[in-house]
Amino acid sequence: MFENTDIISLILIALSFLLLMAIALVTFFFLSRKKVINAELEKANLEISHQKEMLQATILTQEKERKRIAQDLHDAISSKLNIVSLNTNVLLEGGVNEQESNELLGTILQISNTTLESSRRIAHDLLPPVLEKFGLNPAVEELTNDFNRATANLISFNSDYQPELLDAKAELHLYRIIQELVNNSLKHGKASAITISIKQQPLSLLYTDNGVGFENTESGGSPGLGMKNIESRVALLGASSTFKSSPGEGISFSLKLN
Structure with missing residues (x-):
């Protein structure tokens, strides 16, 4: 027959074992959960980093496109309109004979047609x-x-x-x-x-x-x-x-x- 002290000792040992098991389970759950959370955070950070890269690429592309359009507008339109303006001023000021006047008008017409075609091309590139x-x-x-x-x-x-x-x-x-x-x-x-x-x-x-x-x-x-x-x-x-x-x-x- 077990004595009371032996029974109490067995109960205490069993309770201690159960307590240790509970602590181990809680620790395992905590560490596993922490590992899952860290993995999710890492995945979220990677997604955020990828989105930042894509946003940066989009912004850089837009800036590159704006520069290209600005250059096209300057080269294909602004500079040619300046020539049209200068030739028109010469005509308005007078002092040119009929042949020179016709040549200036021909130049204005040619440059206007070229500029119109350039503007159509730029508009087409922006939205076909x-x-x-x-x-x-x-x-x-x-x-x-x-x-x-x-x-x-x-x-x-x-x-x-x-x-x-x-x-x-x-x-x-x-x-x-x-x-x-x-x-x-x-x-x-x-x-x-x-x-x-x-x-x-x-x-x-x-x-x-x-x-x-x-x-x-x-x-x-x-x-x-x-x-x-x-x-x-x-x-x-x-x-x-x-x-x-x-x-x-x-x-x-x-x-x-x-």
């Missing part, structure tokens, strides 16, 4: 009228046709996208992504063949070229401000994308709208 009036497919067709006339039909474009499936803002983002990809392929990739495909089901974009390619192939590691601008537009579309490339193998870009 075809995209605004007719939608995505005609706008991409116009873009590819413009390049093909100058580069011997290097771009192949096919699409079963239905009009107004996306709103105007989303169509503009998708158009700018395609435009940026084409510019990169021709300017940096030195491509001689480009394929652009837009699919309806699921709504997606596939872009490939046979250019020189480059290292660092997965999405998120794409180089250059232009590609960061593409990533920003992908995020604004709420889409997912994959970018692959390797030296001598061209590039492959796919986008899927969720």
